[in-house]
Amino acid sequence: MRSHLLNDTTAELYRSSVTEGVERVAAKLATTTRPFTGVTPDALSPTVDAVDLDEPLQDTIAALDELEDVYLRDAVYFHHPRYLAHLNCPVVIPAVLGEAILAAVNSSLDTWDQSAGGTLIERKLIDWTTGRIGLGPAADGVFTSGGSQSNLQALLLAREEAKSRDLSKLRIFASEVSHFSVKKSATLLGLDPQSVVSVPVDREKRMQTVTLAEELRRCRENGLVPMAVVATAGTTDFGSIDPLPEIAELCAQYDTWMHVDAAYGCGLLVSNKNRDRLTGIERADSVTVDYHKSFFQPVSSSAILVRDGATLRHATYHAEYLNPRRTVAERIPNQVDKSLQTTRRFDALKLWLTLRVMGAKGIGSLFDEVCDLAYEGWQLLAADPRFDVVVEPNLSTLVYRYIPADATDPTEIDRANLHARKALFASGDAVVAGTKVGDRQYLKFTLLNPETTLDDISAVLDLIAGHAEQYLGDTLDRAS
Template identity: 85%
Template sequence: MRSHLLNDTTAEHYRRSVTEGIERVAAKLATTDRPFTGVAVDALSPRIDAIDLDKPLHDTAAVLDELEDVYLRDAVYFHHPRYLAHLNCPVVIPAVLGEAILSAVNSSLDTWDQSAGGTLIERKLIDWTTDRIGLGENADGVFTSGGTQSNLQALLLAREEAKPGRDGWEGPAGFAKLRIFASEVSHFSVKKSAKLLGLSEDSVVCLPVDHDKRMQTVALARELERCKQDGLVPMAVVATAGTTDFGSIDPLPEIAELCAQYGVWMHVDAAYGCGLLASVRHRDRIDGIERADSVTVDYHKSFFQPVSSSAVLVRDASTLRHATYHAEYLNPRRMVQERIPNQVDKSLQTTRRFDALKLWMTLRVMGADGIGQLFDEVCDLAVEGWKLLAADPRFDVVVQPTLSTLVFRYIPAAVTDPSEIDRANLYARKALFASGDAVVAGTKVGGRHYLKFTLLNPETTVDDMAAVLDLIAGHAEQYLGESLDRAS
């Protein structure tokens, strides 16, 4: 079995095996004519259940044949222009090359003696990102597994920074005084993080949004003042630069002013909107982000990177000490005095992939403007999609896009029952997914079911969107017709 270990004696085996796998995937990408086959769980599960993992095939080609049957054939392909559902982007080739390299070398980014140059590359990319944000010379950060982890770490730092010099911090009673402020359309990870950090159920204050789905700063000011009057402690304000459903960007300059006035940690969740950091034309949409205390970025959303590639950035590098623990076998305290850079000193993770290499390869091949141009294209496409929806009497579209998301629903001319319209839209989404012709997402607005285009593929066209809208309308009408037949 040593022949399968990657080392100097198996380099040729490695080359042949990986090449064979790449050729299979390349062929699949070249011949995929729809984003999904429509396979159902009950159809796919028996194929996987039938595989006996204790009986290996002992042949790469045979395993790849099997993989075609249980995965590749029925995978959801984000590169297809009619995949319009979630925040999954098609990936750029330099990043995929980086993925292949980092997987083979298998560096672990927790300590210098496991990564060397990998540590310095990650640090360089952190500096590059904080410079793009404008956080200042004392900024720092670390790569994470995704936006949820980045938000968790940022709120951990905010919690710890809120504690010094205050009375009554021992035990749950102290934490019960803390409050986090976020809009009602902020990411669910804010509430999840609060729970993981031991805060009370009512610690997250959800603020109303305006017509454009942006946090109402008047409401934020009112709640901050109420918090102060009630003897509670405002721990953090989470501003969102690109909400998951609407792509809306909270008014960052106004929020920054209020955070400064009340002495509150300002966190910006820019997991989606971080692509504007590389934008050639739309960077001003996130003006004010430079005043944040911490920022979440997801390169695997709007930088066209493979999952996972994310980071949490902070204005003051010293705040990262709240995530620091020293172990004699790994990162003893003496290494700090010896100026040995151990990234585990900043991270919630210990063993950690060299995901930064993907972004490094992308920037070195394409440049920041290349990434920004792609993101600008999908933002422009969303504007065209909004015009298409606004002009189509069959659909109700919620807001004009700030980034690349469109939320809408089918409104049949002859039906007025909101619940029946809900069911028609739910049916249309499900039927579309089962057909495999396109994939769209869904959400709720005002308690009603809506559909969603998340546009992250520059290869998607207005014609693609128009065709998918026709499919949605067709499925919805089919449901309503059958519903009418059942009623009669």
């Protein structure tokens, strides 16, 4: 079995095996005509269940043949222009190259003696990102697994910086459409269920700062401690950006940690024309970015950035076998001193190669394209009497729902939209997401593929309308 270890004696096997895998994926990408086959869990499960993991195939070609049946054939392909569902982007080739390199070398980014140059590359990218944000010379950060982990670490730092050790008194303020990880993080940090105060949003789905000011005032009057305000720069459902300058002023007034969840909106950091939409982010104490959303990177590629690098000490623990205290005096750069993780992939390499091949302007132009497409899609929806669209997009998300000409019971309209989404997914012709606005069921386009066109959007809207109309027609037939 040593013949399968990657080393100097197996370099040729490595080359041929990876080449075979790449050839198959390339062929799949070239011939995929739909984002999904429509396979159901009941249909695919028996194929996977039939695999005996205790009986190896002993052959790479056979294993790849089997992989076609259990994965490649029925995968959901984000590169297809009619995948319009979640915050999953098509990936750029330099980043995929980085993924292949980092997997083979397998550096672990916790300590210098496991990564060397990888440590310096990650630190350079952190400095580059904090510079783009404008956090100042003391800024620092670390790569993470994703936005949820970044938000958790930011709120950990905020908790430790708060002027109270009584956790029951701490409060976090976030908009009613902020990411669910805010509440999840509060629970993980030992805070009371009521510690997260939900602040209403305006018609554009942006946090109402007048209400935030009132809630902060009430918090102080009741002897509680405003631990953090979480502003969102790109909400998951609407792509809305909270009024960052106004929130920054309130945080300064109440001496409250300002965290900006820019997991989605971070693409504006490299935008060639929309960077001003993030004005105010430079005043944050911490920022979440997900390069694997709007920088077109493979999962995972994310980071938590902080204005004052000294605050990262709240995640620091020393172990004699790993990062003993003496390494601090020796000025050895151990990234584990900043991270919630120990073993950690060299995900920074993907972004590094992307910037070295494409440049920031290249990434920004791709994100600008999808933002422009979303605006065109919003105009299309606003002019189409079959649909109700919620807000004009700040980024690249459209939330809408089908409304029949002879408007029926709102509950039936909800069911028609749910059916349309499920029927579309089952057909494999396109993939769209769903959400609720108030109590009503809506559909969602998350546009992150520059290859998607307005014609694609129009065609998918026609498919949705057709499925919804068929559902309503069938319901009417059954009733009669």
